[in-house]
Amino acid sequence: LISCKEISKIYKMGEVKIKALNNISLEISKSQFISFIGPSGSGKTTMLNLFGVLDKPTSGILKVIDTDISKLNYVERAKFRGEHLGFIFQNFNLIPVLTVFENVEYPLIMVKSIPPKERKEKVLSLLDEVGMLDQKDKLINQISGGQKQRAAIARALTTDPKIVLADEPTANLDHKSAFKVMSLMRKLSHEIGTTFIFSTHDPKIVQEVDIIYTIEDGVLVNREKRSKK
Amino acid sequence: LISCKEISKIYKMGEVKIKALNNISLEISKSQFISFIGPSGSGKTTMLNLFGVLDKPTSGILKVIDTDISKLNYVERAKFRGEHLGFIFQNFNLIPVLTVFENVEYPLIMVKSIPPKERKEKVLSLLDEVGMLDQKDKLINQISGGQKQRAAIARALTTDPKIVLADEPTANLDHKSAFKVMSLMRKLSHEIGTTFIFSTHDPKIVQEVDIIYTIEDGVLVNREKRSKK
Ligand SMILES: Nc1ncnc2c1ncn2[C@@H]1O[C@H](COP(=O)(O)OP(=O)(O)OP(=O)(O)O)[C@@H](O)[C@H]1O
Ligand SMILES: Nc1ncnc2c1ncn2[C@@H]1O[C@H](COP(=O)(O)OP(=O)(O)OP(=O)(O)O)[C@@H](O)[C@H]1O
Ligand SMILES: [Mg+2]
Ligand SMILES: [Mg+2]
Numbered sequence: 001l002i003s004c005k006e007i008s009k010i011y012k013m014g015e016v017k018i019k020a021l022n023n024i025s026l027e028i029s030k031s032q033f034i035s036f037i038g039p040s041g042s043g044k045t046t047m048l049n050l051f052g053v054l055d056k057p058t059s060g061i062l063k064v065i066d067t068d069i070s071k072l073n074y075v076e077r078a079k080f081r082g083e084h085l086g087f088i089f090q091n092f093n094l095i096p097v098l099t100v101f102e103n104v105e106y107p108l109i110m111v112k113s114i115p116p117k118e119r120k121e122k123v124l125s126l127l128d129e130v131g132m133l134d135q136k137d138k139l140i141n142q143i144s145g146g147q148k149q150r151a152a153i154a155r156a157l158t159t160d161p162k163i164v165l166a167d168e169p170t171a172n173l174d175h176k177s178a179f180k181v182m183s184l185m186r187k188l189s190h191e192i193g194t195t196f197i198f199s200t201h202d203p204k205i206v207q208e209v210d211i212i213y214t215i216e217d218g219v220l221v222n223r224e225k226r227s228k229k
Numbered sequence: 230l231i232s233c234k235e236i237s238k239i240y241k242m243g244e245v246k247i248k249a250l251n252n253i254s255l256e257i258s259k260s261q262f263i264s265f266i267g268p269s270g271s272g273k274t275t276m277l278n279l280f281g282v283l284d285k286p287t288s289g290i291l292k293v294i295d296t297d298i299s300k301l302n303y304v305e306r307a308k309f310r311g312e313h314l315g316f317i318f319q320n321f322n323l324i325p326v327l328t329v330f331e332n333v334e335y336p337l338i339m340v341k342s343i344p345p346k347e348r349k350e351k352v353l354s355l356l357d358e359v360g361m362l363d364q365k366d367k368l369i370n371q372i373s374g375g376q377k378q379r380a381a382i383a384r385a386l387t388t389d390p391k392i393v394l395a396d397e398p399t400a401n402l403d404h405k406s407a408f409k410v411m412s413l414m415r416k417l418s419h420e421i422g423t424t425f426i427f428s429t430h431d432p433k434i435v436q437e438v439d440i441i442y443t444i445e446d447g448v449l450v451n452r453e454k455r456s457k458k
């Protein structure tokens with residue numbers, strides 16, 4: 001589903017070059033639960049931004065859903081993301097002046113030709129799954145940190161994407177909400193084959209995934225296949 | 230140091246009233262490590278915003294450092310915060326177009342008449358303590374989530390505040406960075422008597438504090454004094 005060969009990402013800041021990712025090669029299969037772990041600043045978000053076609057590698061070959069990402073222009077990348085991918089950003093990226101409902105509904109309006117009635121049912125059902133139904137008409141700047149995180153999670157899932165990139169999706173959640181979110185994701189993975197790729201420091205996520213990649217200083221240092229109970 | 234009697238906070242949204250905090254009474258002593266825990270949306274951030282004089286209670290009496298907060302106007306509250314308090318916000322609230330160094334230095338410039346040389350030493354020393362020295366000249370929009378969190382932590386500590394309000398300060402940190410931050414806070418608490426008030430879901434913080442308050446649906450449901458080893 002995703003394959004990267006010798007992927008590097010270099011940020012230029014004037015004279016200075018920062019190698020955020022250094023020759024990473026790996027493959028991810030359909031319907032898997034994958035997690036990237038590693039110290040703060042190690043390159044996890046950068047990795048997810050590449051897989052999520054939000055950014056291009058500086059060198060190397062990256063294929064997502066059989067598509068060579070370097071061959072797409074800006075508009076094609078946006079279209080590709082809208083059709084196939086879902087994002088839970090580390091800082092949520094919700095629209096503060098829209099309601100929870102409007103934020104979660106947004107990708108569905110943009111991307112697919114789904115009748116309003118069906119769209120509404122989809123949004124309400126996901127909000128219910130993340131325990132946010134009673135908050136649906138509040139503005140984003142009127143809810144708590146964990147409520148924003150759950151709205152961001154619901155939004156990532158509305159279009160039934162093939163791949164969900166989840167950057168620290170439980171960082172602001174209590175245990176109960178975190179487990180609820182993980183079982184929702186497991187359910188989607190079983191029912192529609194969604195592939196989930198996490199960047200996380202949360203052991204509750206790491207203990208649930210199939211494959212754990214460890215990154216340190218932009219280098220892939222370990223790959224662990226977890227044995228399922 | 231802080232005392233609240235029958236504190237309530239009600240948010241009005243048109244016709245709807247939301248009781249975010251419901252008749253909370255408690256007292257906090259100097260130099261303690263206090264944590265508020267509870268489900269997402271339970272009222273922890275609201276509580277910290279009141280203690281941090283960022284917001285006023287709807288009813289009840291709140292005293293912070295012997296001052297009745299309801300007696301202060303907007304300008305006086307800003308001055309009070311600048312002189313006595315430090316904040317680590319749940320969403321960091323850093324200035325994206327300034328560097329890490331500039332963000333951490335900012336409260337020192339605003340509040341105290343400290344010579345530039347001494348100010349620079351203070352900022353560099355704190356950046357070193359949170360492992361951010363090599364990132365000091367990068368803009369906030371050029372660093373990782375956990376790096377932003379550590380910059381926010383350093384910024385909260387530059388003015389040697391009497392009370393630090395820390396809202397989920399380790400949510401985006403790996404274990405090693407989180408422990409480093411907790412020992413820095415312990416050190417400050419011993420050396421200069423800083424009181425730390427946390428809102429958190431992180432067991433690593435909860436196991437380090439002296440007193441744990443549990444909030445559910447805006448109501449204080451438990452107070453636990455932890456026995457020190
Ligand atoms: N400006 C506002 N207007 C209306 N309701 C609000 C506002 N700010 C917060 N609330 C509501 O008050 C309640 C408490 O919010 P608060 O941010 O204190 O929760 P929290 O315990 O910090 O949650 P989390 O763990 O998710 O960060 C929530 O239900 C939230 O939706
Ligand atoms: N736009 C940028 N310009 C320069 N350097 C950057 C930029 N974005 C990220 N970096 C650097 O690249 C490195 C990797 O960043 P990344 O955000 O991927 O880390 P991370 O593993 O997600 O960390 P965290 O756990 O703290 O979120 C960091 O050292 C960061 O400072
Ligand atoms: Mg990150
Ligand atoms: Mg909060």
